[in-house]
Amino acid sequence: MDIPYTVEVRRDTGLTNGKIGIWLFLASEVMLFGALFASYILIRTGAPSWPRGDTILNVPLATFNTLVLISSSVTMVMAWASLMRHRFGTFRIYMGATILLGFVFLVVKYFEYSHKFENGLYPSTNNFLAIYFTLTGLHMLHVFGGMMVNAYFLGPGSKLWKTNPEWFTNRVEHSGLFWHFVDLVWIFLFPTLYLL
Amino acid sequence: MTEPAAVAAPKPHIAHEVPHEALGFWRKYVFSTDHKVIGIQYAITGLLFLLFGFSLMMLMRWQLAYPGAALPLLGRLLGEARMPGGTMLPEFYNELGAMHGTIMVFLGVVPLAVGGFGNFVVPLQIGAQDMAFPRLNMASYWSFFLGGVTMLASFLVPGGAAQGGWTSYTPLSVLAGTGQTMWLIGMIFLITSSLLGAINFITTIIQLRAKGLTFLRFPFFVWTQFVTAFLLLLAFPPLEAAAVMQLMDRVAGTSFFLPSGLVVSGQVVAVAGGGNPLLWQHLFWFLAHPEVYVLILPGMGIVAEIIANNTRKPLWGYRSMVYSLVFLGFMSFIVWAHHMFMTGMGTAMAAFFQTTTMIISIPSVVILTALIISLWGGSIRFNTPMLFAVAFLPMFGIGGLTGLPLGLNVADIPLHDTYYVIAHFHYVVAPGTIFALFAGIYYWFPKATGRKMNETLGKIHFFGSLVCMNVVFMPMFLMGLAGVSRRLFDGGASYAFAQPVLHLNVVSSWGAWTLAIFQIPFIFNFFWSIWKGEQTDGNPWQATTIEWAAPSPPPHGNFPVAPEAYRGPYEYSVPGAAKDFLPQYEA
Numbered sequence: 001m002d003i004p005y006t007v008e009v010r011r012d013t014g015l016t017n018g019k020i021g022i023w024l025f026l027a028s029e030v031m032l033f034g035a036l037f038a039s040y041i042l043i044r045t046g047a048p049s050w051p052r053g054d055t056i057l058n059v060p061l062a063t064f065n066t067l068v069l070i071s072s073s074v075t076m077v078m079a080w081a082s083l084m085r086h087r088f089g090t091f092r093i094y095m096g097a098t099i100l101l102g103f104v105f106l107v108v109k110y111f112e113y114s115h116k117f118e119n120g121l122y123p124s125t126n127n128f129l130a131i132y133f134t135l136t137g138l139h140m141l142h143v144f145g146g147m148m149v150n151a152y153f154l155g156p157g158s159k160l161w162k163t164n165p166e167w168f169t170n171r172v173e174h175s176g177l178f179w180h181f182v183d184l185v186w187i188f189l190f191p192t193l194y195l196l
Numbered sequence: 197m198t199e200p201a202a203v204a205a206p207k208p209h210i211a212h213e214v215p216h217e218a219l220g221f222w223r224k225y226v227f228s229t230d231h232k233v234i235g236i237q238y239a240i241t242g243l244l245f246l247l248f249g250f251s252l253m254m255l256m257r258w259q260l261a262y263p264g265a266a267l268p269l270l271g272r273l274l275g276e277a278r279m280p281g282g283t284m285l286p287e288f289y290n291e292l293g294a295m296h297g298t299i300m301v302f303l304g305v306v307p308l309a310v311g312g313f314g315n316f317v318v319p320l321q322i323g324a325q326d327m328a329f330p331r332l333n334m335a336s337y338w339s340f341f342l343g344g345v346t347m348l349a350s351f352l353v354p355g356g357a358a359q360g361g362w363t364s365y366t367p368l369s370v371l372a373g374t375g376q377t378m379w380l381i382g383m384i385f386l387i388t389s390s391l392l393g394a395i396n397f398i399t400t401i402i403q404l405r406a407k408g409l410t411f412l413r414f415p416f417f418v419w420t421q422f423v424t425a426f427l428l429l430l431a432f433p434p435l436e437a438a439a440v441m442q443l444m445d446r447v448a449g450t451s452f453f454l455p456s457g458l459v460v461s462g463q464v465v466a467v468a469g470g471g472n473p474l475l476w477q478h479l480f481w482f483l484a485h486p487e488v489y490v491l492i493l494p495g496m497g498i499v500a501e502i503i504a505n506n507t508r509k510p511l512w513g514y515r516s517m518v519y520s521l522v523f524l525g526f527m528s529f530i531v532w533a534h535h536m537f538m539t540g541m542g543t544a545m546a547a548f549f550q551t552t553t554m555i556i557s558i559p560s561v562v563i564l565t566a567l568i569i570s571l572w573g574g575s576i577r578f579n580t581p582m583l584f585a586v587a588f589l590p591m592f593g594i595g596g597l598t599g600l601p602l603g604l605n606v607a608d609i610p611l612h613d614t615y616y617v618i619a620h621f622h623y624v625v626a627p628g629t630i631f632a633l634f635a636g637i638y639y640w641f642p643k644a645t646g647r648k649m650n651e652t653l654g655k656i657h658f659f660g661s662l663v664c665m666n667v668v669f670m671p672m673f674l675m676g677l678a679g680v681s682r683r684l685f686d687g688g689a690s691y692a693f694a695q696p697v698l699h700l701n702v703v704s705s706w707g708a709w710t711l712a713i714f715q716i717p718f719i720f721n722f723f724w725s726i727w728k729g730e731q732t733d734g735n736p737w738q739a740t741t742i743e744w745a746a747p748s749p750p751p752h753g754n755f756p757v758a759p760e761a762y763r764g765p766y767e768y769s770v771p772g773a774a775k776d777f778l779p780q781y782e783a
Contacts, residue, residue, distance in 0.1 A: 001753050003328060005403050017328040017403050024395045028433045035434035035482070039441065039475055043452065047470050124449030127470045131452075134444055 007167040022174040026181050029142075033185055036138070040131050040192065051128050053194040056121065058112055062194045065108050066186065072101035073183045076150075076176045083169040088161055091172075095154045098179070102147040109140055132193050139189060142182045149175045227338075229330035230752055234337050235316030236644060239637075242308030245344065246630070247715075249299035252292045254708055259284045260687035261705035278356070286685045290359035291375070293683060295347070297362025298379065301491065302386050303344050305629055309494035310390075310428070311340065313636050314397060314421045316644065320743035320750065321415050323406025323759040323781070328399040336392035343385030350378035361683070363484070366453035366476040370445045371460060377446055380439045387436045390428045397425035406742060406781075409761035412518065413780065415741045416511065416765070419518050420497030423525040424490050431486035431529065438479035445471075474539055481532035489528045491625055492592070493521070495632030496563055499585040502639050503567055505739045506582040507574025508776050510766040513566040520559035527556040537608045546605040553603035560596055564589065580654030584635035587662050588628060595623030598673065613683075616676025619669045627665035634661075634718070641722075642736045646748040647729030653721040660714030667707030671700035738777050741765050745781040 004010075005017050013020075044050050053059075079094035116122075116129070123133040153172055160168040219228075228234060258267050264283060271282030278288040319327055327333045350357040355373030358364065369376050401422050405414075414422075441452040449467065453476045456469030504511045511517065533541060533549040568589055576582065598620045601607035611617065634657075641649050678697045680688040687701045688694035735744035745759045759781040767778035 001325060003326060003330065003404070005328075010403055013402060015403070017399050020399045020402060021329060021332075021395050024398055024429060025391075028391055028394075028429050031430050032433035032437050035437035035479055036441075039437065039452065039479070042475055042478075043470070043472060046472055122449070123444060124451075124468060126468045127451060130444065130448075130450035130468075133448070134441060134450070134452075138440065 007164060007170065016170055018170055018174050022177050026177065029181060029185075033135075033138075033188075036131075036135055037188070037192070040135070043127050043131065047127065051126075053128075053192075053196060056128065057132070057194050058115070059194050061108055061112055062190055065105050066190050068101050068105050068108070069183045069186050072098050072105070073180050075101065076179045080169065080172050080176050083161075083165070083172055086165070088158075092154060092158075095150060095172075099147050099150050099154065102143055102150070105143055106140060106147075109136065135189055135193065139182070139185055142185070146175070146179045146182050150179070227334060229326070229334050231315050231319050231327045231330070231333060232644070232750060232754075234333050235312050235314070237337055238307050238315055238340070239312030241341065241344065242304055242306075242312055245299050246304035246308065249296050249304050250712065252296040252299070254712060255284070256289060256292045256296065257705035257708045259289055259685070261702045263686035263689045287356065287359060289685045291351070291357040294358045294361050294364075294379075295351070298347060298358070300625075301362060301487065302383070303340075303347060305491050305625060305633070306390070306487075307340055308633055309629065310397075310421070310424060310490065311337065311393060313417075313494055313498065313633070313640070314393070314424075317636075317640060317743060318397065318418055318421050319400060319404065320643070320746055320754060321418050321741050322401060322404060322409055323742045323745075323755065323761065324400060324404035325753045325755065325758075327396050328403055329396050332392050332396050336389045336396065339385050339389035339392065343382045343389060346378055346382035346385060350375045350382065353378060363480055364442070364476075365480075366442065366445075366473045367455070367458060367471075369476075370442060370453055371465070377443070380443045380446070383439050384436060384443075387432045387439070390432050394425040394429035394432075397421055398429065401425075405761075406758065407760045409742070409780075412515065413761050413764050414518075415497075416500035416514065416517060416521075417494070417497035419521055420493040420500075423521050424493045426525060427486040427490050427493075427528060431483045434479050435483035438476055438483075442476065474536070477536050477539065478533070481535045482529075485532040485535065486528045488621075488624070489524065491629050493524075495588065495592075495629040496567075498632045498636040498639070499588045500567060500570075501739075501741065502581045502585040502635050503570050504766040504768065505639075505737050506577045506579065506585070507571055508577075508768045509570060509574045510764070510768060511566065512569040512572070513562075514764070514766065517563050517566050520562040524556060524559040524563075527552060527559070531556050531603075534603050534608070537605045538612050543605070550603055550605050554600075557596070557600060557603070564593060564596065579638075580649070580651055580658060581635045581639035583655065583658045584631045584638065587658070588631045588635065591623055591627035591631060591665070592629075595620060595625075595628050598623065610679075611676065613681055614676035615672040615680050615682050618682050619672035619676060622669050622672070626669065627662070631661070631665075634658075637722075639737070640743075641725065641729075642732045643743060643746075643748050643750070645726050645729070646731060647725050647727075648732050648736060649725040649729055650721050653717040657714060657718040657721070660717075661711060664707050664711035664714055668704050668711060671697075671703050671707075675700050735779075738775075740767055740777050740779045742779075742781050744779065 003017065007016065009016050075094045075097040079091050079098060082088070082090035082094055121129055123130045153175060157171070158168070160171070225233060228237075255267075255270075258265075266282030267279065267284070268282065271279045271284070274288075278285060315327070315333065319325070347357075353374045355375055357375040358369070358372065358379035360369035360372055360376060364376065364379065401418060441450070444450045445452050445454060451467045451469050451471040453473050454465065454467050454469060454471045455473060458465045458467070458469065500511055500517070531549060531552045533545065534553045537546055571586070598616070602611055602617065602620060638649050638654055641647070675688070675694075675697045678694065680691070680694045680697060688698060732748060734746065734748050737744075742759050742761065746754050747756070760783075761780045762783050763778060763780055765780055767780070769776045770778050
């Protein structure tokens, strides 16, 4: 049994099922991170004092990570664009680069975290660190999830390219939308936590 | 029946490409991706949880009616840690209360109304062969199942299940035992399940509706599921965020919800502090108020279907109902703090939230009024589904109207945290939504099994339940107005002012136990009818909506030929027509 509009668009909506699905998922993700940002605002405005992010956190490392994630968004788009041009070889290079950049982000984050722990800074230390670890931790889970999906499309999932290239291209596009969202969350996290 | 034309569909949907028989037992009945099997899995699991949640309440009702008395037989079986010598411990009472609420809302009513009816009926009503994402659908059920198992398992951990009420208010819940951690993990599973389901429903309804089925030709039930899915999609993630933060507070020692200088049992709690306990309440009610509409909207949808079918008339004011529904969905996101008037939020905030609360009551009243007017002048068939559907109207009416004083800051303060609140929302959910769900079971049972449920047993079930529901909940209004607080372990026995109304606790309790007895005909009827019920054809109720075009029970892929919609959903008693109903799917 084939579900209609998995690959071809429905004429009156102009969309495939997957496209609607991923945007709905991102809407719920906005609410998830939105609630956490709102909590951050409430806790910070209620606090008698609040440290500036750069007095505790490592801004140069985070700036580097911001560049890494933005670059990974670019390579993600290039991966999808290669598929649109039917260049599977280039797709593999760009997709590999996207995953690699995600990995670099996580490694940098690992050094940041372990440096905090070495200095006795834990989530329980104060509410600034609590929200820092919660937000970045949840964000890292998202980066990791996105990497897993991308790795699937680079590896076993890419078999679909041979049988149904259009469907495969759509899937990579949807995975890309998620990846850009994860990138965007970081764009908000970085100034909020590190600079303000 | 004329033959529906499938030729014009953009891509003919050919069912049976994979014969259903080709799948083994596990893939067919357990790890199935068929929306009908998943719907039935959800419905059965939901019904079992409803029974379990109800049993917890029956235990509590013993303690409330006869505080401190030893419960014969069963009391001893529950063990020394819960009921030493058959007498209930306060801690166990609190576990029962918290888990009754959690189970009824998150594991009973919502899975049955959305997971069960939504999954089974919506694809059929829109003429689709399945949900848009069948594997996601299966994942949604199994995530729900894991959440349910986690919640049940929490009774067995040291210290027992969560004791903080279904609302898990902080800071108490942060300081509670292991059961609360289990509760939070269970909730994360349930939220994931809802999220997957909501994405699937919205996509299915937008994309897979049959040719000619425009939005204003949707049966009202499809509309209610559509709006419900948006509520689940957007309101649940903030609770997920809150659950993550409470989990961090409990496991990683953060203090999101713990204020500085919190003193427990004479000791200052050793945490960093600086948190805000009210933040939890805001995040919780940001979900839980839309959740109230998640509980009630599918019920309204079921009732609308059954009323139109059994009055043999179109719904009165279908469009107004749809517009009200959508407006209600929007408004439900900005009324949450009317649950928090007691927190001392200040008059400006209270004024805002009581205004929005009064505004949101308007669309609910429009829908209810339209349903009542729909009865006017109809030649009504009083079969079991219709009896439950008609009873829904006054029962939901009582629940809804008694909610108005609670939406007003000044009236809420004396009434909040009394039995009045319990009576109010139970009227909405128990004889309201649950009656609608029973109506739906009797109504769509022939579609799922090809057999009707027994009418006599159905009527015994209905009249018994109707009387008992009112015996259970009506006294609670009186107790609440007399000022008896809810959540009291002894039902108010230790308060002098409560003495004149204490006998009502006994009335309520006997009502609850009798209500349980009246569920036996239903349970028997349900299983008996699967094998022995009266056999029916595809459309036993002479209904107009598309699900009745499919064979009963529908095969994998639902329709032999892709159906098309030619008209609105409720074309009953059209003047000049040959029969008293014109199905949507007949040209």
